[in-house]
Amino acid sequence: MPQLHRAPLADQAAEQLLARIRSGEWPLGGRLPGETTLAPQLGVGRSTVREAIRQLAGRGVLASRQGAGVFVTALDAPDDxxxxxxxxxxxxxxxxxxxxxxxxxxxxxxxxxxxxxxxxxxxxxxxxxxxxxxxxxxxxxxxxxxxxxxxxxxxxxxxxxxxxxxxxxxxxxxxxxxxxxxxxxxxxxxxxxxxxxxxxxxxxxxxxxxxxxxxxxxxxx
CATH class of the missing domain: 1.20.120.530 (GntR ligand-binding domain-like)
Known part of the structure; x- marks a missing residue:
């Protein structure tokens, strides 16, 4: 995956994750890899990955389940x-x-x-x-x-x-x-x-x- 260099990094990481969801890499209901896997793929730190996931959760695309991981709840984000x-x-x-x-x-x-x-x-x-x-x-x-x-x-x-x-x-x-x-x-x-x-x-x-x-x-x- 391409590395992200432009600020704000969390926004860039969120868009990159959304693009991968739209492409079908993770299906509806699918589980995302952990932070330790996603962070090097995106070229950012784990805290930035967490913030990106929070952004997409706020847009209804992802949901975090305690002890289970992060799951895809929508295949696209509606416009804010x-x-x-x-x-x-x-x-x-x-x-x-x-x-x-x-x-x-x-x-x-x-x-x-x-x-x-x-x-x-x-x-x-x-x-x-x-x-x-x-x-x-x-x-x-x-x-x-x-x-x-x-x-x-x-x-x-x-x-x-x-x-x-x-x-x-x-x-x-x-x-x-x-x-x-x-x-x-x-x-x-x-x-x-x-x-x-x-x-x-x-x-x-x-x-x-x-x-x-x-x-x-x-x-x-």
Whole structure:
């Protein structure tokens, strides 16, 4: 089994055990190996294994029976309520962004000036350079704001700026849940939006913006 190095170790160990349960390594009602066996397999100490087992017991996956061991009581863990609420909040923000940005992107394709197109391209290039999570989110917001500015609609820009503080927190939370951000495919999706704006193709620009934001929403619902 792969060793676990990232903190918190107990959370990582719990997820590794859950993955093994989901894979069928231990059947429903099956007994897990003892701590002395699991600890070296996971690359953690016995106290970390105990904490991981407590976590999964709290999620209804495992049960400890005095003198008998630890047994599988469910083959998967239901989402905890906090995680459900976090995802629901992120979805609400993405839906607000769809309402604002799809139309703004279409208008930007129709109305953008050469100077505004250059600003959008600079923002796209700057976005690609930011690899740390929070600076990446800030660069992404700057890109999308440049697009909304190019729509030349003051009300849409006011709406975008109004939702930005909450949007920023939601995007950071989403990327932390996802465990990854950026990448060539993501940057290319933004580049296609820029190309549609350059070409004055409002229909394609709106479709691409909706596709991009919809892809962010899909795994959360």
């Amino acid at each position: 309520w906090e995680s459900v609420l976090r995802r629901a909040d992120i979805v609400s923000v993405i839906e607000a962004r769809i309402a604002i940005e799809v139309e703004a992107t279409a208008l930007a394709a129709e109305r953008r000036s050469p100077a505004q197109l250059r600003a959008i391209r600079r923002a796209l290039d700057a976005r690609a350079l930011e690899t740390d999570l929070e600076p990446h989110v800030d660069a992404d917001i700057a890109f999308h704001r440049a697009v909304v500015v190019a729509s030349q609609n003051a009300v849409l820009l006011e709406l975008f700026d109004g939702v930005t503080p909450r949007s920023r927190l939601a995007m950071i939370d989403m990327l932390r849940l996802r465990g990854a951000h950026g990448g060539e495919a993501d940057q290319e999706a933004h580049a296609r939006i820029v190309e549609a704006i350059r070409a004055h193709d409002g229909a394609s620009a709106a479709s691409l913006a909706r596709e991009h934001l919809g892809a962010m929403k899909a795994p959360l619902v």
